Amino acid sequence: xxxxxxxxxxxxxxxxxxxxxxxxxxxxxxxxxxxxxxxxxxxxxxxxxxxxxxxxxxxxxxxxxxxxxxxxxxxxxxxxxxxxxxxxxxxxxxxxxxxxxxxxxxxxxxxxxxxxxxxxxxxxxxxxxxxxxxxxxxxxxxxxxxxxxxxxxxxxxxxxxxxxxxxxxxxxxxxxxxxxxxxxxxxxxxxxxxxxxxxxxxxxxxxxxxxxxxxxxxxxxxxxxxxxxxxxxxxxxxxxxxxxxxxxxxxxxxxxxxxxxxxxxxxxxxxxxxxxxxxxxxxxxxxxxxxxxxxxxxxxxxxxxxxxxxxxxxxxxxxxxxxxxxxxxxxxxxxxxxxxxxxxxxxxxxxxxxxxxxxxxxxxxxxxxxxxxxxxxxxxxxxxxxxxxxxxxxxxxxxxxxxxxxxxxxxxxxxxxxxxxxxxxxxxxxxxxxxxxxxxxxxxxxxxxxxxxxxxxxxxxxxxxxxxxxxxxxxxxxxxxxxxxxxxxxxxxxxxxxxxxxxxxxxxxxxx
Numbered sequence: 001x002x003x004x005x006x007x008x009x010x011x012x013x014x015x016x017x018x019x020x021x022x023x024x025x026x027x028x029x030x031x032x033x034x035x036x037x038x039x040x041x042x043x044x045x046x047x048x049x050x051x052x053x054x055x056x057x058x059x060x061x062x063x064x065x066x067x068x069x070x071x072x073x074x075x076x077x078x079x080x081x082x083x084x085x086x087x088x089x090x091x092x093x094x095x096x097x098x099x100x101x102x103x104x105x106x107x108x109x110x111x112x113x114x115x116x117x118x119x120x121x122x123x124x125x126x127x128x129x130x131x132x133x134x135x136x137x138x139x140x141x142x143x144x145x146x147x148x149x150x151x152x153x154x155x156x157x158x159x160x161x162x163x164x165x166x167x168x169x170x171x172x173x174x175x176x177x178x179x180x181x182x183x184x185x186x187x188x189x190x191x192x193x194x195x196x197x198x199x200x201x202x203x204x205x206x207x208x209x210x211x212x213x214x215x216x217x218x219x220x221x222x223x224x225x226x227x228x229x230x231x232x233x234x235x236x237x238x239x240x241x242x243x244x245x246x247x248x249x250x251x252x253x254x255x256x257x258x259x260x261x262x263x264x265x266x267x268x269x270x271x272x273x274x275x276x277x278x279x280x281x282x283x284x285x286x287x288x289x290x291x292x293x294x295x296x297x298x299x300x301x302x303x304x305x306x307x308x309x310x311x312x313x314x315x316x317x318x319x320x321x322x323x324x325x326x327x328x329x330x331x332x333x334x335x336x337x338x339x340x341x342x343x344x345x346x347x348x349x350x351x352x353x354x355x356x357x358x359x360x361x362x363x364x365x366x367x368x369x370x371x372x373x374x375x376x377x378x379x380x381x382x383x384x385x386x387x388x389x390x391x392x393x394x395x396x397x398x399x400x401x402x403x404x405x406x407x408x409x410x411x412x413x414x415x416x417x418x419x420x421x422x423x424x425x426x427x428x429x430x431x432x433x434x435x436x437x438x439x440x441x442x443x444x445x446x447x448x449x450x451x452x453x454x455x456x457x458x459x460x461x462x463x464x465x466x467x468x469x470x471x472x473x474x475x476x477x478x479x480x481x482x483x484x485x486x487x488x489x490x491x492x493x494x495x496x497x498x499x500x501x502x503x504x505x506x507x508x509x510x511x512x
Contacts, residue, residue: 069196073283091180123145149347156338159334160335164324169321189307194271205264219243323382334363339359410469
Protein backbone atom coordinates (compact mmCIF):
# COMPACT_ATOMS: atom_id res chain seq x y z
CA UNK A 1 0.00 0.00 0.00
CA UNK A 2 1.36 3.36 -0.98
CA UNK A 3 1.97 6.02 1.71
CA UNK A 4 -0.48 8.34 -0.01
CA UNK A 5 -3.32 5.82 0.26
CA UNK A 6 -2.50 5.13 3.94
CA UNK A 7 -2.62 8.81 4.68
CA UNK A 8 -6.01 9.18 3.04
CA UNK A 9 -7.49 6.34 5.14
CA UNK A 10 -6.20 7.88 8.42
CA UNK A 11 -7.61 11.31 7.63
CA UNK A 12 -11.24 11.67 8.90
CA UNK A 13 -13.77 12.85 6.35
CA UNK A 14 -14.89 16.49 6.41
CA UNK A 15 -18.47 15.63 7.43
CA UNK A 16 -17.11 14.09 10.66
CA UNK A 17 -15.17 17.24 11.52
CA UNK A 18 -18.22 19.50 11.34
CA UNK A 19 -20.01 18.17 14.49
CA UNK A 20 -16.73 18.27 16.39
CA UNK A 21 -16.15 21.85 15.32
CA UNK A 22 -19.70 22.89 16.31
CA UNK A 23 -19.35 21.21 19.71
CA UNK A 24 -16.10 23.05 20.31
CA UNK A 25 -17.68 26.34 19.35
CA UNK A 26 -20.69 25.78 21.61
CA UNK A 27 -18.47 24.80 24.54
CA UNK A 28 -16.43 27.96 24.08
CA UNK A 29 -19.37 30.37 23.71
CA UNK A 30 -20.29 32.93 26.32
CA UNK A 31 -22.44 31.52 29.16
CA UNK A 32 -24.85 33.62 31.25
CA UNK A 33 -24.07 33.79 34.96
CA UNK A 34 -26.53 32.87 37.72
CA UNK A 35 -28.24 36.02 39.04
CA UNK A 36 -28.27 34.88 42.67
CA UNK A 37 -30.71 36.52 45.09
CA UNK A 38 -33.67 38.45 43.70
CA UNK A 39 -36.10 40.94 45.16
CA UNK A 40 -39.49 39.48 46.11
CA UNK A 41 -42.77 41.36 46.08
CA UNK A 42 -44.70 42.21 49.22
CA UNK A 43 -47.18 39.78 50.71
CA UNK A 44 -50.85 40.67 50.98
CA UNK A 45 -50.83 40.99 54.79
CA UNK A 46 -48.31 43.85 54.56
CA UNK A 47 -50.38 45.92 52.16
CA UNK A 48 -53.67 45.86 54.06
CA UNK A 49 -54.92 48.94 55.89
CA UNK A 50 -55.73 48.54 59.61
CA UNK A 51 -59.38 47.64 60.19
CA UNK A 52 -60.00 50.67 62.43
CA UNK A 53 -59.10 52.99 59.53
CA UNK A 54 -61.72 51.61 57.16
CA UNK A 55 -64.26 54.35 57.74
CA UNK A 56 -67.05 55.29 55.39
CA UNK A 57 -68.88 53.44 52.65
CA UNK A 58 -68.37 55.61 49.59
CA UNK A 59 -67.74 54.74 45.97
CA UNK A 60 -64.37 54.61 44.30
CA UNK A 61 -63.20 57.90 42.80
CA UNK A 62 -64.53 58.79 39.38
CA UNK A 63 -62.27 59.71 36.44
CA UNK A 64 -63.37 63.35 36.76
CA UNK A 65 -63.69 63.20 40.51
CA UNK A 66 -63.83 66.99 40.97
CA UNK A 67 -67.29 67.10 39.40
CA UNK A 68 -68.74 65.72 42.62
CA UNK A 69 -68.19 69.14 44.21
CA UNK A 70 -70.71 70.67 41.82
CA UNK A 71 -68.66 73.82 41.22
CA UNK A 72 -68.44 75.08 37.61
CA UNK A 73 -65.56 77.37 38.56
CA UNK A 74 -63.47 74.45 39.82
CA UNK A 75 -64.40 72.38 36.74
CA UNK A 76 -63.25 75.16 34.41
CA UNK A 77 -59.95 75.63 36.26
CA UNK A 78 -59.03 71.94 36.23
CA UNK A 79 -60.07 71.53 32.60
CA UNK A 80 -57.87 74.50 31.65
CA UNK A 81 -54.97 73.10 33.65
CA UNK A 82 -55.19 69.66 32.04
CA UNK A 83 -55.18 71.24 28.59
CA UNK A 84 -52.36 73.76 28.83
CA UNK A 85 -50.43 73.42 32.09
CA UNK A 86 -46.65 73.58 31.44
CA UNK A 87 -46.05 70.87 34.04
CA UNK A 88 -47.70 68.27 31.75
CA UNK A 89 -45.65 69.11 28.65
CA UNK A 90 -42.66 66.97 29.71
CA UNK A 91 -44.84 63.95 30.51
CA UNK A 92 -46.60 64.21 27.14
CA UNK A 93 -43.27 64.51 25.30
CA UNK A 94 -41.91 61.42 27.08
CA UNK A 95 -45.06 59.50 26.18
CA UNK A 96 -44.71 60.44 22.51
CA UNK A 97 -41.06 59.39 22.56
CA UNK A 98 -41.97 56.01 24.05
CA UNK A 99 -44.54 55.43 21.30
CA UNK A 100 -41.90 56.09 18.65
CA UNK A 101 -39.54 53.69 20.39
CA UNK A 102 -42.24 51.01 20.21
CA UNK A 103 -42.57 51.63 16.47
CA UNK A 104 -38.80 51.39 16.08
CA UNK A 105 -38.67 48.08 17.97
CA UNK A 106 -41.52 46.63 15.95
CA UNK A 107 -39.88 47.72 12.70
CA UNK A 108 -36.68 45.88 13.63
CA UNK A 109 -38.58 42.57 13.49
CA UNK A 110 -39.63 42.91 9.86
CA UNK A 111 -37.95 42.47 6.51
CA UNK A 112 -35.61 45.28 5.42
CA UNK A 113 -35.44 45.94 1.67
CA UNK A 114 -33.38 48.69 0.11
CA UNK A 115 -32.04 49.90 -3.20
CA UNK A 116 -28.33 49.34 -3.68
CA UNK A 117 -26.45 51.26 -6.36
CA UNK A 118 -22.80 52.18 -6.62
CA UNK A 119 -20.17 53.10 -9.19
CA UNK A 120 -16.56 52.17 -8.44
CA UNK A 121 -13.77 53.82 -10.48
CA UNK A 122 -10.52 52.09 -9.57
CA UNK A 123 -7.04 51.31 -10.80
CA UNK A 124 -6.10 47.67 -10.19
CA UNK A 125 -2.63 46.78 -8.94
CA UNK A 126 -0.68 44.40 -11.19
CA UNK A 127 0.95 42.80 -8.15
CA UNK A 128 -2.14 42.15 -6.01
CA UNK A 129 -4.73 39.41 -5.94
CA UNK A 130 -6.36 40.99 -9.01
CA UNK A 131 -3.05 41.39 -10.83
CA UNK A 132 -4.48 39.71 -13.93
CA UNK A 133 -6.93 42.60 -14.25
CA UNK A 134 -4.16 45.16 -13.94
CA UNK A 135 -3.17 44.72 -17.59
CA UNK A 136 -4.95 44.86 -20.93
CA UNK A 137 -5.39 41.39 -22.37
CA UNK A 138 -8.14 40.92 -24.99
CA UNK A 139 -7.90 37.16 -24.65
CA UNK A 140 -9.04 37.32 -21.03
CA UNK A 141 -11.29 40.38 -21.50
CA UNK A 142 -9.23 42.58 -19.20
CA UNK A 143 -8.81 46.28 -19.94
CA UNK A 144 -6.67 47.30 -16.96
CA UNK A 145 -5.57 48.93 -15.01
CA UNK A 146 -8.61 51.29 -14.92
CA UNK A 147 -12.14 49.98 -14.49
CA UNK A 148 -15.52 51.59 -13.85
CA UNK A 149 -17.56 48.89 -12.11
CA UNK A 150 -21.24 49.29 -11.24
CA UNK A 151 -23.88 47.59 -9.11
CA UNK A 152 -27.64 48.17 -9.21
CA UNK A 153 -30.34 46.13 -7.48
CA UNK A 154 -32.45 45.40 -4.46
CA UNK A 155 -30.92 44.14 -1.24
CA UNK A 156 -32.93 42.48 1.52
CA UNK A 157 -32.13 41.34 5.03
CA UNK A 158 -34.21 39.43 7.55
CA UNK A 159 -33.25 38.25 11.03
CA UNK A 160 -34.88 35.04 12.20
CA UNK A 161 -35.98 35.65 15.79
CA UNK A 162 -35.47 32.08 16.96
CA UNK A 163 -34.90 32.92 20.63
CA UNK A 164 -37.38 35.81 20.89
CA UNK A 165 -34.77 38.53 21.31
CA UNK A 166 -36.52 41.02 19.01
CA UNK A 167 -39.88 40.12 20.48
CA UNK A 168 -38.53 40.82 23.97
CA UNK A 169 -37.26 44.22 22.84
CA UNK A 170 -40.73 45.04 21.51
CA UNK A 171 -42.40 43.94 24.75
CA UNK A 172 -39.93 46.02 26.75
CA UNK A 173 -40.64 49.08 24.62
CA UNK A 174 -44.38 48.54 25.01
CA UNK A 175 -43.99 48.21 28.77
CA UNK A 176 -42.09 51.49 28.93
CA UNK A 177 -44.80 53.15 26.83
CA UNK A 178 -47.42 51.93 29.29
CA UNK A 179 -45.30 53.30 32.13
CA UNK A 180 -45.08 56.70 30.42
CA UNK A 181 -48.85 56.66 29.90
CA UNK A 182 -49.39 56.02 33.61
CA UNK A 183 -46.84 58.71 34.50
CA UNK A 184 -48.84 61.20 32.43
CA UNK A 185 -52.00 60.20 34.29
CA UNK A 186 -50.16 60.59 37.60
CA UNK A 187 -49.03 64.07 36.60
CA UNK A 188 -52.60 64.95 35.64
CA UNK A 189 -53.88 63.58 38.96
CA UNK A 190 -51.37 65.59 40.98
CA UNK A 191 -52.10 68.73 38.98
CA UNK A 192 -55.87 68.42 39.40
CA UNK A 193 -55.42 67.77 43.13
CA UNK A 194 -53.17 70.82 43.47
CA UNK A 195 -55.68 73.02 41.65
CA UNK A 196 -58.48 71.69 43.86
CA UNK A 197 -56.43 72.31 47.01
CA UNK A 198 -55.66 75.90 46.07
CA UNK A 199 -59.24 76.55 44.98
CA UNK A 200 -60.57 75.16 48.28
CA UNK A 201 -58.10 77.36 50.16
CA UNK A 202 -59.30 80.34 48.12
CA UNK A 203 -62.95 79.65 48.91
CA UNK A 204 -62.07 79.28 52.59
CA UNK A 205 -60.22 82.61 52.51
CA UNK A 206 -63.18 84.32 50.83
CA UNK A 207 -65.55 82.91 53.46
CA UNK A 208 -63.23 84.04 56.26
CA UNK A 209 -62.92 87.43 54.58
CA UNK A 210 -66.67 87.99 54.86
CA UNK A 211 -66.60 87.04 58.56
CA UNK A 212 -63.63 89.33 59.25
CA UNK A 213 -65.38 92.16 57.44
CA UNK A 214 -68.47 91.71 59.63
CA UNK A 215 -66.31 91.67 62.74
CA UNK A 216 -64.48 94.79 61.57
CA UNK A 217 -67.79 96.63 61.06
CA UNK A 218 -68.90 95.70 64.58
CA UNK A 219 -65.55 96.86 65.98
CA UNK A 220 -65.78 100.14 64.07
CA UNK A 221 -69.31 100.74 65.39
CA UNK A 222 -68.05 100.04 68.90
CA UNK A 223 -65.26 102.62 68.45
CA UNK A 224 -67.77 105.24 67.31
CA UNK A 225 -70.02 104.42 70.24
CA UNK A 226 -67.25 104.79 72.83
CA UNK A 227 -65.90 107.94 71.20
CA UNK A 228 -69.38 109.52 71.38
CA UNK A 229 -69.69 108.58 75.05
CA UNK A 230 -66.23 109.99 75.76
CA UNK A 231 -67.12 113.31 74.10
CA UNK A 232 -70.23 113.50 76.25
CA UNK A 233 -68.15 112.83 79.36
CA UNK A 234 -69.94 109.57 80.09
CA UNK A 235 -66.67 107.60 80.13
CA UNK A 236 -62.97 108.35 80.13
CA UNK A 237 -61.05 108.78 76.85
CA UNK A 238 -58.80 105.87 77.73
CA UNK A 239 -61.81 103.56 77.43
CA UNK A 240 -61.69 104.11 73.65
CA UNK A 241 -58.21 102.61 73.35
CA UNK A 242 -59.39 99.01 73.68
CA UNK A 243 -62.05 99.20 70.94
CA UNK A 244 -59.60 101.02 68.65
CA UNK A 245 -56.95 98.31 69.12
CA UNK A 246 -59.53 95.63 68.40
CA UNK A 247 -60.62 97.42 65.22
CA UNK A 248 -57.02 97.70 64.02
CA UNK A 249 -56.50 94.00 64.65
CA UNK A 250 -59.42 93.25 62.33
CA UNK A 251 -57.89 95.65 59.78
CA UNK A 252 -54.66 93.63 59.99
CA UNK A 253 -56.47 90.33 59.59
CA UNK A 254 -58.40 91.69 56.62
CA UNK A 255 -55.19 92.91 54.92
CA UNK A 256 -53.49 89.54 55.51
CA UNK A 257 -56.55 87.76 54.13
CA UNK A 258 -56.62 89.91 50.99
CA UNK A 259 -52.92 89.21 50.39
CA UNK A 260 -53.52 85.47 50.80
CA UNK A 261 -56.43 85.67 48.32
CA UNK A 262 -54.18 87.33 45.74
CA UNK A 263 -51.48 84.71 46.28
CA UNK A 264 -54.01 81.88 45.86
CA UNK A 265 -55.25 83.37 42.59
CA UNK A 266 -51.69 83.74 41.28
CA UNK A 267 -51.00 80.13 42.25
CA UNK A 268 -54.11 79.02 40.36
CA UNK A 269 -53.03 81.02 37.33
CA UNK A 270 -49.60 79.34 37.43
CA UNK A 271 -51.01 75.81 37.82
CA UNK A 272 -53.52 76.31 35.01
CA UNK A 273 -50.97 77.87 32.65
CA UNK A 274 -53.05 81.04 32.23
CA UNK A 275 -51.82 84.49 31.28
CA UNK A 276 -51.95 87.53 33.61
CA UNK A 277 -55.41 88.51 32.36
CA UNK A 278 -56.78 85.04 31.61
CA UNK A 279 -57.77 83.94 35.12
CA UNK A 280 -61.56 84.20 35.32
CA UNK A 281 -63.26 86.06 38.13
CA UNK A 282 -63.78 83.61 41.00
CA UNK A 283 -66.80 84.41 43.13
CA UNK A 284 -67.28 83.04 46.66
CA UNK A 285 -69.12 79.76 46.37
CA UNK A 286 -69.85 77.15 49.04
CA UNK A 287 -68.60 73.71 48.08
CA UNK A 288 -70.80 70.65 48.26
CA UNK A 289 -70.19 68.13 51.00
CA UNK A 290 -67.10 66.00 50.31
CA UNK A 291 -69.26 62.91 50.75
CA UNK A 292 -68.15 59.56 52.13
CA UNK A 293 -64.61 58.92 53.26
CA UNK A 294 -63.31 55.54 52.18
CA UNK A 295 -64.65 52.63 50.13
CA UNK A 296 -65.83 49.67 52.23
CA UNK A 297 -62.90 47.49 51.06
CA UNK A 298 -59.36 48.81 51.20
CA UNK A 299 -57.21 46.02 49.83
CA UNK A 300 -54.41 46.39 47.36
CA UNK A 301 -56.82 46.17 44.43
CA UNK A 302 -58.01 49.71 45.33
CA UNK A 303 -54.52 51.14 45.78
CA UNK A 304 -53.59 49.64 42.42
CA UNK A 305 -55.77 52.33 40.85
CA UNK A 306 -52.91 54.74 41.51
CA UNK A 307 -51.14 55.67 38.26
CA UNK A 308 -47.73 55.80 39.94
CA UNK A 309 -48.11 52.17 41.05
CA UNK A 310 -49.23 51.17 37.58
CA UNK A 311 -46.26 53.02 36.09
CA UNK A 312 -43.85 51.00 38.25
CA UNK A 313 -45.71 47.79 37.43
CA UNK A 314 -45.25 48.48 33.73
CA UNK A 315 -41.59 49.36 34.27
CA UNK A 316 -41.03 46.08 36.12
CA UNK A 317 -42.63 44.13 33.28
CA UNK A 318 -40.50 46.01 30.77
CA UNK A 319 -37.34 45.21 32.74
CA UNK A 320 -38.25 41.51 32.71
CA UNK A 321 -38.53 41.65 28.92
CA UNK A 322 -35.14 43.37 28.81
CA UNK A 323 -33.73 40.46 30.83
CA UNK A 324 -35.16 38.03 28.26
CA UNK A 325 -33.54 40.02 25.44
CA UNK A 326 -30.20 40.09 27.25
CA UNK A 327 -30.32 36.32 27.77
CA UNK A 328 -31.21 35.71 24.13
CA UNK A 329 -28.05 37.59 23.09
CA UNK A 330 -26.01 34.58 24.31
CA UNK A 331 -27.61 32.28 21.73
CA UNK A 332 -26.80 31.97 18.03
CA UNK A 333 -28.48 34.45 15.74
CA UNK A 334 -29.65 33.63 12.25
CA UNK A 335 -30.19 36.01 9.37
CA UNK A 336 -30.79 35.83 5.64
CA UNK A 337 -29.39 38.36 3.19
CA UNK A 338 -30.33 38.55 -0.48
CA UNK A 339 -29.44 40.63 -3.54
CA UNK A 340 -31.21 40.77 -6.88
CA UNK A 341 -29.90 43.12 -9.54
CA UNK A 342 -27.01 43.82 -11.88
CA UNK A 343 -23.28 43.76 -11.35
CA UNK A 344 -20.71 44.51 -14.04
CA UNK A 345 -17.00 45.19 -14.20
CA UNK A 346 -17.62 47.74 -16.96
CA UNK A 347 -20.33 50.32 -16.51
CA UNK A 348 -21.50 50.04 -20.13
CA UNK A 349 -22.34 46.35 -19.47
CA UNK A 350 -24.33 47.02 -16.28
CA UNK A 351 -27.86 46.72 -17.68
CA UNK A 352 -27.21 43.75 -19.92
CA UNK A 353 -29.05 40.53 -19.25
CA UNK A 354 -25.78 38.73 -18.76
CA UNK A 355 -24.93 41.08 -15.87
CA UNK A 356 -27.86 39.94 -13.73
CA UNK A 357 -26.91 38.62 -10.29
CA UNK A 358 -28.78 36.83 -7.50
CA UNK A 359 -27.31 36.28 -4.04
CA UNK A 360 -28.95 34.40 -1.16
CA UNK A 361 -26.74 34.31 1.93
CA UNK A 362 -27.99 32.53 5.08
CA UNK A 363 -25.85 33.48 8.05
CA UNK A 364 -25.20 32.38 11.61
CA UNK A 365 -23.31 34.22 14.34
CA UNK A 366 -22.46 32.96 17.81
CA UNK A 367 -20.69 34.96 20.53
CA UNK A 368 -17.68 33.00 21.79
CA UNK A 369 -15.49 35.48 23.61
CA UNK A 370 -16.65 39.04 24.27
CA UNK A 371 -14.57 40.05 27.33
CA UNK A 372 -17.70 39.74 29.51
CA UNK A 373 -19.82 42.29 27.66
CA UNK A 374 -22.90 40.09 27.44
CA UNK A 375 -22.74 39.08 31.08
CA UNK A 376 -22.20 42.69 32.12
CA UNK A 377 -25.25 43.70 30.11
CA UNK A 378 -27.33 40.90 31.63
CA UNK A 379 -26.17 41.79 35.13
CA UNK A 380 -27.05 45.42 34.46
CA UNK A 381 -30.63 44.73 33.37
CA UNK A 382 -31.09 42.32 36.26
CA UNK A 383 -29.85 44.98 38.68
CA UNK A 384 -32.25 47.48 37.12
CA UNK A 385 -35.07 44.99 37.64
CA UNK A 386 -34.13 44.67 41.30
CA UNK A 387 -34.08 48.45 41.69
CA UNK A 388 -37.56 48.70 40.19
CA UNK A 389 -38.88 45.87 42.38
CA UNK A 390 -37.49 47.58 45.48
CA UNK A 391 -39.01 50.89 44.40
CA UNK A 392 -42.31 49.16 43.78
CA UNK A 393 -42.35 47.57 47.24
CA UNK A 394 -41.42 50.90 48.82
CA UNK A 395 -44.17 52.69 46.91
CA UNK A 396 -46.78 50.12 47.95
CA UNK A 397 -46.00 50.72 51.62
CA UNK A 398 -46.00 54.48 51.08
CA UNK A 399 -49.41 54.27 49.39
CA UNK A 400 -50.83 52.40 52.38
CA UNK A 401 -49.32 54.96 54.75
CA UNK A 402 -50.71 57.89 52.74
CA UNK A 403 -54.24 56.48 52.80
CA UNK A 404 -53.92 55.70 56.51
CA UNK A 405 -52.63 59.20 57.28
CA UNK A 406 -55.45 60.88 55.38
CA UNK A 407 -57.99 58.57 57.03
CA UNK A 408 -56.69 59.52 60.48
CA UNK A 409 -56.81 63.18 59.49
CA UNK A 410 -60.40 62.89 58.25
CA UNK A 411 -61.46 61.13 61.42
CA UNK A 412 -59.80 63.79 63.57
CA UNK A 413 -61.40 66.60 61.58
CA UNK A 414 -64.79 64.96 61.97
CA UNK A 415 -64.41 64.97 65.75
CA UNK A 416 -63.15 68.55 65.75
CA UNK A 417 -66.08 69.67 63.62
CA UNK A 418 -68.53 68.05 66.01
CA UNK A 419 -66.93 69.85 68.96
CA UNK A 420 -66.88 73.11 67.00
CA UNK A 421 -70.55 72.72 66.11
CA UNK A 422 -71.43 72.27 69.81
CA UNK A 423 -69.37 75.34 70.67
CA UNK A 424 -71.11 77.41 67.98
CA UNK A 425 -74.50 76.25 69.23
CA UNK A 426 -73.64 77.51 72.73
CA UNK A 427 -72.38 80.84 71.41
CA UNK A 428 -75.46 81.15 69.22
CA UNK A 429 -77.63 80.90 72.33
CA UNK A 430 -75.57 83.71 73.87
CA UNK A 431 -76.10 85.86 70.78
CA UNK A 432 -79.85 85.17 70.85
CA UNK A 433 -79.95 86.10 74.52
CA UNK A 434 -78.10 89.37 73.86
CA UNK A 435 -80.50 90.20 71.02
CA UNK A 436 -83.46 89.52 73.31
CA UNK A 437 -81.99 91.78 76.01
CA UNK A 438 -81.50 94.52 73.42
CA UNK A 439 -85.12 94.25 72.30
CA UNK A 440 -86.20 94.53 75.94
CA UNK A 441 -84.02 97.61 76.42
CA UNK A 442 -81.76 95.96 78.98
CA UNK A 443 -78.56 96.52 76.94
CA UNK A 444 -77.67 98.79 74.04
CA UNK A 445 -76.97 97.71 70.46
CA UNK A 446 -73.22 97.98 70.89
CA UNK A 447 -73.21 95.49 73.73
CA UNK A 448 -75.42 93.13 71.72
CA UNK A 449 -73.07 93.40 68.73
CA UNK A 450 -70.04 92.79 70.95
CA UNK A 451 -71.62 89.52 72.02
CA UNK A 452 -71.68 88.53 68.35
CA UNK A 453 -67.89 88.87 67.89
CA UNK A 454 -66.91 85.57 69.61
CA UNK A 455 -69.56 83.80 67.52
CA UNK A 456 -68.07 85.27 64.30
CA UNK A 457 -64.56 84.26 65.33
CA UNK A 458 -65.68 80.68 65.99
CA UNK A 459 -67.46 80.72 62.63
CA UNK A 460 -64.04 81.47 61.10
CA UNK A 461 -62.57 78.46 62.89
CA UNK A 462 -65.46 76.34 61.62
CA UNK A 463 -64.69 77.52 58.07
CA UNK A 464 -61.03 76.56 58.56
CA UNK A 465 -62.04 73.08 59.75
CA UNK A 466 -64.39 72.65 56.81
CA UNK A 467 -61.66 73.78 54.41
CA UNK A 468 -59.27 71.27 55.99
CA UNK A 469 -61.90 68.55 55.57
CA UNK A 470 -62.30 69.34 51.87
CA UNK A 471 -58.52 69.38 51.43
CA UNK A 472 -58.26 66.01 53.18
CA UNK A 473 -60.92 64.58 50.90
CA UNK A 474 -58.99 65.72 47.83
CA UNK A 475 -55.83 64.19 49.32
CA UNK A 476 -57.72 60.93 49.82
CA UNK A 477 -58.87 60.92 46.21
CA UNK A 478 -55.27 61.48 45.09
CA UNK A 479 -53.99 58.77 47.47
CA UNK A 480 -56.49 56.32 45.97
CA UNK A 481 -55.42 57.15 42.43
CA UNK A 482 -58.24 59.43 41.36
CA UNK A 483 -60.20 57.59 38.70
CA UNK A 484 -57.39 56.21 36.56
CA UNK A 485 -57.68 52.56 35.61
CA UNK A 486 -55.68 51.16 32.71
CA UNK A 487 -57.33 48.43 30.61
CA UNK A 488 -56.48 44.99 31.95
CA UNK A 489 -54.60 46.39 34.93
CA UNK A 490 -54.56 45.05 38.47
CA UNK A 491 -57.07 47.74 39.41
CA UNK A 492 -59.89 45.42 38.42
CA UNK A 493 -58.33 42.29 39.92
CA UNK A 494 -60.02 40.94 43.08
CA UNK A 495 -57.70 40.59 46.02
CA UNK A 496 -58.09 36.82 46.05
CA UNK A 497 -56.59 36.73 42.56
CA UNK A 498 -53.99 39.43 43.14
CA UNK A 499 -51.61 37.61 45.47
CA UNK A 500 -51.00 34.66 43.09
CA UNK A 501 -50.26 37.21 40.37
CA UNK A 502 -47.68 38.94 42.56
CA UNK A 503 -46.17 35.61 43.54
CA UNK A 504 -45.85 34.50 39.92
CA UNK A 505 -44.31 37.86 39.02
CA UNK A 506 -41.73 37.45 41.79
CA UNK A 507 -40.96 33.90 40.68
CA UNK A 508 -40.56 35.05 37.08
CA UNK A 509 -38.16 37.75 38.23
CA UNK A 510 -36.16 35.16 40.20
CA UNK A 511 -35.92 32.88 37.19
CA UNK A 512 -34.70 35.75 35.07
